[in-house]
Amino acid sequence: MVTGATGVIGGAIARGLRERGYTVILAGRDPVRTRWQAKALGAGTRTELVDVSRRTWIRAMGRRFDGPLDVLINNAATTPQTREQTPEGIELQWATNVLGYLWMVDALEPALRRAPAPRVGNIASYWAGDLDLEDPEFKRRPYDNDTAYRSSKQADRMLTVALAEALRPAGITVNACHPGDLPSTLARNLGFGGSDTPEQAAATPLMLATDPTLADTSGAWFQDQREVKCHFGRDRAGVNALMARLAQWR
16 A cells, blocks of 8 residues: 555555556545546556545544555655644644554554565655654744654654554564655655656665565665664654654544
């Protein structure tokens, strides 16, 4: 399953998984775009209508999902230039980029447990930092979409370590990576460009999903198809503080 699969990188990840023989489930909130993408990928592609910024949608999807799930790729992200809130009252970047990852894993853990060698891949970024757990939703600070994005991606990298530890007894591996850089709506909202092709951008996420040498690797951070030390993930006190803060939304 790939979230954000109607985007440039998500679409490339989904194509790569289809080329490797996987049945791919596209998780998207826009029924027209999601079904169009599924049609473009052809036979062996399914869809799940879900808004990953909404806990109620994710929980409903988890209840109706009845098969084993070999791989979950948390890829959906947003970078609105002005502060927005979800209908559930949560700042949109925090809800989509961080809580959505957590909620998807929680909702689909039973399906992952039914797979023989389940994996979770969290798409984060090297563009990370400035996480303020006292104000993660920018309720007190002036909202800045770049700072909000960097905060969310730091949280994703730390969340990956916590989830890896929690799910290790179930045999579920959880790793995170920076995809390649390419022009996209998300990048343009942050003022960035990029010269990678979609296929180049998807290469590291696909490695997390399919590389047999990573079968026993969990809680790691990858860039450019190689494992790199992550100082955010190595901050034990910070990881614990993040999970304590996230408990209010679980």
